Amino acid sequence: MHTRAANLGTETAFSVLARAAELSAQGRDVINLGIGQPDFPTPPHIVEAGIKALRDGHHGYTPSKGIASLREAVAESLHHSYHAEINPDHVQILPGGKVVMFFATQLLGEAGAEIIYPDPGFPIYASSIRFSGATPVPYSLSEDKGFALDADDILSKITDKTRLIIINSPANPTGGVTPRAEIEKLVHGLTKHPHIYLMSDEIYDKLVFDGSEMTSCLSFPEIRDQLIVLNGWSKTYAMTGWRLGYGIWPASLAETADRLAVNTHSCVNAAAQFAALAALTGDQSCVEDMRQAFQRRAGLLHHGLNALPGVTCAAPTGAFYAFCNITGTQLTSADLQSRLLEDYGVAVISGTSFGQMGEGYLRFSCANSDEAIMSALARFDTCLRA
Numbered sequence: 334m335h336t337r338a339a340n341l342g343t344e345t346a347f348s349v350l351a352r353a354a355e356l357s358a359q360g361r362d363v364i365n366l367g368i369g370q371p372d373f374p375t376p377p378h379i380v381e382a383g384i385k386a387l388r389d390g391h392h393g394y395t396p397s398k399g400i401a402s403l404r405e406a407v408a409e410s411l412h413h414s415y416h417a418e419i420n421p422d423h424v425q426i427l428p429g430g431k432v433v434m435f436f437a438t439q440l441l442g443e444a445g446a447e448i449i450y451p452d453p454g455f456p457i458y459a460s461s462i463r464f465s466g467a468t469p470v471p472y473s474l475s476e477d478k479g480f481a482l483d484a485d486d487i488l489s490k491i492t493d494k495t496r497l498i499i500i501n502s503p504a505n506p507t508g509g510v511t512p513r514a515e516i517e518k519l520v521h522g523l524t525k526h527p528h529i530y531l532m533s534d535e536i537y538d539k540l541v542f543d544g545s546e547m548t549s550c551l552s553f554p555e556i557r558d559q560l561i562v563l564n565g566w567s568k569t570y571a572m573t574g575w576r577l578g579y580g581i582w583p584a585s586l587a588e589t590a591d592r593l594a595v596n597t598h599s600c601v602n603a604a605a606q607f608a609a610l611a612a613l614t615g616d617q618s619c620v621e622d623m624r625q626a627f628q629r630r631a632g633l634l635h636h637g638l639n640a641l642p643g644v645t646c647a648a649p650t651g652a653f654y655a656f657c658n659i660t661g662t663q664l665t666s667a668d669l670q671s672r673l674l675e676d677y678g679v680a681v682i683s684g685t686s687f688g689q690m691g692e693g694y695l696r697f698s699c700a701n702s703d704e705a706i707m708s709a710l711a712r713f714d715t716c717l718r719a
């Protein structure tokens with residue numbers, strides 16, 4: 334196989350989802366706490382806007398960057414949330430937030446370059462960095478720091494080959510939220526390296542639990558010329574299957590990113606863009622309702638996991654995951670993942686799916702009902718006492 338193709342990794346959550354579905358099809362009772370997608374339906378007013386767009390005849394291509402009204406609505410919503418001044422020309426609507434990380438790594442990575450990324454972190458960061466030909470340089474997120482990033486540690490990894498640094502808060506898989514002071518320190522440090530770009534994955538920005546605060550890199554104008562922001566509708570509005578996301582690009586990359594879109598997907602599904610517009614401009618109470626449900630379930634997982642033998646769990650502060658420490662069970666993460674799914678019908682993800690630093694951890698998603706979470710915890714307890 335061509336070496337670049339051989340470098341492509343994957344996202345274990347999708348294979349665990351497939352295996353869970355296979356077991357369910359065989360009649361097994363499987364509780365899925367594996368995949369990271371809201372279990373709520375897309376709010377009805379958003380669905381209606383998508384249907385109306387189709388009825389109104391929005392069947393054709395749209396501008397490659399996305400319809401103007403949607404790009405303006407994204408800029409306005411970011412102004413509302415973070416007082417950020419965004420030129421709608423720098424907003425790119427994409428088929429999923431994930432595409433921003435692929436475009437950023439392919440535009441900036443190449444053989445000989447280095448890209449710094451979090452471990453444990455979303456698995457597609459390392460995969461797409463390798464695919465670009467660049468060398469992935471991990472920085473660790475540790476439990477004793479609440480899984481927050483350490484700005485000094487990241488800055489110490491910069492070399493003359495560094496092109497891009499990736500950060501993610503609130504984070505997948507840890508549920509950690511990085512405090513403002515640490516992000517500010519990183520931003521400040523990076524302004525001294527104006528040739529290095531920063532990609533801030535803010536896909537969970539609306540899922541921050543009481544007591545924590547979301548810090549968007551968009552609230553620091555001094556980094557705008559180096560900043561790429563990844564965000565979208567998947568997690569905030571329960572729209573994973575619509576395939577919608579957006580990138581905020583610095584002026585220096587906006588046109589090239591658009592050219593990549595023209596070379597790949599041409600534009601995002603037209604009706605989905607109208608649904609996205611309704612999501613941003615409509616009633617936001619659905620976002621708060623879902624946030625509260627995730628917060629409640631994260632609390633259930635946190636307390637339940639801490640009561641199990643050999644398991645400890647830091648309190649999740651955002652996103653919708655509990656990342657529990659299983660080193661006291663004397664089992665590896667992969668063993669426990671497989672034992673829980675195959676023998677006890679509970680789908681969760683091994684910490685090692687998110688990088689080497691994930692050994693000793695399992696990721697539980699809060700995207701299931703309170704009852705399902707309680708049953709999964711009871712099954713995990715049985716598994717550990719067997």
Ligand code: PLP
Pocket residue numbers: 369428429430431432455501504505534536564565566567573577578
């Ligand atoms: N970034 C992180 C950290 C994620 O966890 C995900 C999805 O799981 C994404 C980006 C991509 O989201 P989407 O492509 O569905 O918008």
